[in-house]
Amino acid sequence: xxxxxxxxxxxxxxxxxxxxxxxxxxxxxxxxxxxxxxxxxxxxxxxxxxxxxxxxxxxxxxxxxxxxxxxxxxxxxxxxxxxxxxxxxxxxxxxxxxxxxxxxxxxxxxxxxxxxxxxxxxxxxxxxxxxxxxxxxxxxxxxxxxxxxxxxxxxxxxxxxxxxxxxxxxxxxxxxxxxxxxxxxxxxxxxxxxxxxxxxxxxxxxxxxxxxxxxxxxxxxxxxxxxxxxxxxxxxxxxxxxxxxxxxxxxxxxxxxxxxxxxxxxxxxxxxxxxxxxxxxxxxxxxxxxxxx
Ligand code: GH3
Ligand code: MG
Ligand code: MG
Ligand code: MG
Numbered sequence: 001x002x003x004x005x006x007x008x009x010x011x012x013x014x015x016x017x018x019x020x021x022x023x024x025x026x027x028x029x030x031x032x033x034x035x036x037x038x039x040x041x042x043x044x045x046x047x048x049x050x051x052x053x054x055x056x057x058x059x060x061x062x063x064x065x066x067x068x069x070x071x072x073x074x075x076x077x078x079x080x081x082x083x084x085x086x087x088x089x090x091x092x093x094x095x096x097x098x099x100x101x102x103x104x105x106x107x108x109x110x111x112x113x114x115x116x117x118x119x120x121x122x123x124x125x126x127x128x129x130x131x132x133x134x135x136x137x138x139x140x141x142x143x144x145x146x147x148x149x150x151x152x153x154x155x156x157x158x159x160x161x162x163x164x165x166x167x168x169x170x171x172x173x174x175x176x177x178x179x180x181x182x183x184x185x186x187x188x189x190x191x192x193x194x195x196x197x198x199x200x201x202x203x204x205x206x207x208x209x210x211x212x213x214x215x216x217x218x219x220x221x222x223x224x225x226x227x228x229x230x231x232x233x234x235x236x237x238x239x240x241x242x243x244x245x246x247x248x249x250x251x252x253x254x255x256x257x258x259x260x261x262x263x264x265x266x267x268x269x270x271x272x273x274x275x276x277x278x279x280x281x282x283x284x285x286x287x288x289x290x291x292x293x
Pocket of ligand 4: 173174175177178216
């Protein structure tokens with residue numbers, strides 16, 4: 001594991017890349033590209049860059065266009081871009097900053113200045129990432145929180161609607177959790193929530209996610225997954241949980257499953273349907289999975 005921050009250097013002249021890399025390679029992990037297309041590719045590949053140093057004059061796609069494309073994509077728009085360029089005209093600098101670059105450095109580069117500016121922007125980026133991560137996750141269990149569910153759920157919902165692809169949700173509610181808290185104490189209750197959350201995210205594919213919906217309720221959102229497959233997955237999780245015995249206790253949950261259909265106007269209506277199925281699962285005896293009609 002390499003926990004150095006990652007810098008992507010983009011310049012059509014390898015000697016320019018060399019100069020920057022010499023200055024930075026001690027403190028950072030370096031990725032390099034000598035044209036715009038390759039830069040866009042590398043910007044989306046692991047390890048994702050924490051900062052991009054971008055030349056402006058390049059054959060083919062120039063740095064301005066690369067920057068515009070980076071800022072258009074959800075995946076790369078938060079990555080700070082610094083133009084490193086031979087152009088020192090004020091209007092070029094203005095234009096670069098207008099496109100969303102955080103800084104503008106002119107060649108020939110002075111190592112101490114470059115290092116200092118880069119350090120500042122890397123620190124800001126890392127602070128931003130940390131705050132963003134805190135804002136998206138549930139503090140107790142570490143799975144995503146409701147805020148993330150609203151944001152990302154809405155986006156995935158629109159995408160599935162637009163492309164007519166499958167999307168399903170599983171709503172999970174621990175059975176008789178109040179009794180567990182009452183009998184075993186709140187601290188044990190918390191440990192059980194942590195164990196259940198871990199279990200519910202353990203089998204997710206890259207495009208799925210688990211979020212804490214409320215106290216002892218969780219949601220799993222499954223892209224490219226129909227109701228039958230989601231029900232099978234819920235059944236598998238139900239069984240795994242019944243066998244888990246967190247804190248040495250028998251813990252079960254009830255599961256409501258719903259699949260995106262024409263009738264759903266928004267993610268809330270899909271969740272509501274899963275909630276109704278969950279209610280049926282509770283009514284009919286708990287520790288079971290019900291797929292909404
Ligand atoms: P049912 O089978 O009908 O779902 O019964 P239940 O007892 O699970 O449902 P109820 O909604 O009555 O109780 C949920 C309990 O979850 C009550 C609340 O104290 C507990 N709870 C909610 N959040 C937390 C938490 O963060 N930690 C702990 N330990 N308990 C929590
Ligand atoms: Mg150039
Ligand atoms: Mg509940
Ligand atoms: Mg419950």
